[in-house]
Amino acid sequence: MFYKSLKDLIKNLNSENVEKLKPQLNRYVNQLILSIYDTNPELSDLDLESLCETLLHKEEFREEFRDKLQEGLLIDKFIHIYDLFINEITKERYVFDGIELTTLCLRSIGGIARGLKLLKLNKHKEEYFHSLQYLKDLKAEFYAHLRQYAGKGIIEEHFLITGLIHTIRFYLEENCQEHGRNILALLTDRKDKRLKTLEEFNNEPHTAEIKCMLTREYAIELQRRLYLWDKLTIDLKNHYYLENLYRDDLERTASEING
Incomplete structure (x- = not known):
């Protein structure tokens, strides 16, 4: 149901409600990046944002040193x-x-x-x-x-x-x-x-x-x-x-x- 909820949210976006729905959309995107699809909101939006930033920094580090990493x-x-x-x-x-x-x-x-x-x-x-x-x-x-x-x-x-x-x-x-x-x-x-x-x-x-x-x-x-x-x-x-x-x-x- 996670993906359906995300698709439904995107379908309902328009110029009048985009600001109101942006926090929920941002939460869904963070959940996708983190692969955390739990419907029970144990983590607040701020918690998810913080975790996502940490993961993105890790990705940036890996990208910077990709040639030196033993991948694949x-x-x-x-x-x-x-x-x-x-x-x-x-x-x-x-x-x-x-x-x-x-x-x-x-x-x-x-x-x-x-x-x-x-x-x-x-x-x-x-x-x-x-x-x-x-x-x-x-x-x-x-x-x-x-x-x-x-x-x-x-x-x-x-x-x-x-x-x-x-x-x-x-x-x-x-x-x-x-x-x-x-x-x-x-x-x-x-x-x-x-x-x-x-x-x-x-x-x-x-x-x-x-x-x-x-x-x-x-x-x-x-x-x-x-x-x-x-x-x-x-x-x-x-x-x-x-x-x-x-x-x-x-x-x-x-x-x-x-x-």
Whole structure:
């Protein structure tokens, strides 16, 4: 309701009430900047203004020393790994799975509006939403949203990437475990309460993606993805690797400064 209240306030603004509503609008803006959307007004307008000023000073400091700060290292490493992983999936012609996973990742980091943006821009192109181009555009939106977290600090960056690694692994593991159940659901004739033969199923008008799920190769592919993800992300889950990642970058920066 916070966003609706803000939108309603802006819609009702006019030359006659702008001065009267300005304090409430300023409060909403401060809450947005601070990511404090509580409806219970525990903090006064002055408290929010003070907190906001502190945060803005911190942002100014970070901007002034941005070239010397170690920002986005972990995010860049993750993006490189995710690209490799998705390329391995699409190499096997499973574009639809790449789209599903990237959509999940984008939503999990608060980027749902970016996905909706692509839907809005391409709403009359049905084939687009099953294409490799859609996957590429989704990845671009995902990476852009990820990089917004780079300036928030190393701790936030680490928390974000660790969460993504485990979210993706859970998704892959669940796909493996649910595969047999999904096959049974697809082959069950709900009207006659019986299992169809594979030949019967293939003669029905199903999409290529659905038919693919019933192949032995697809079951092996699901297991392969789980193994591959663990292999690709093993370093990013290693505390010592992360320490060395930032240490090496710091030493490289110092070397460049000293000539």
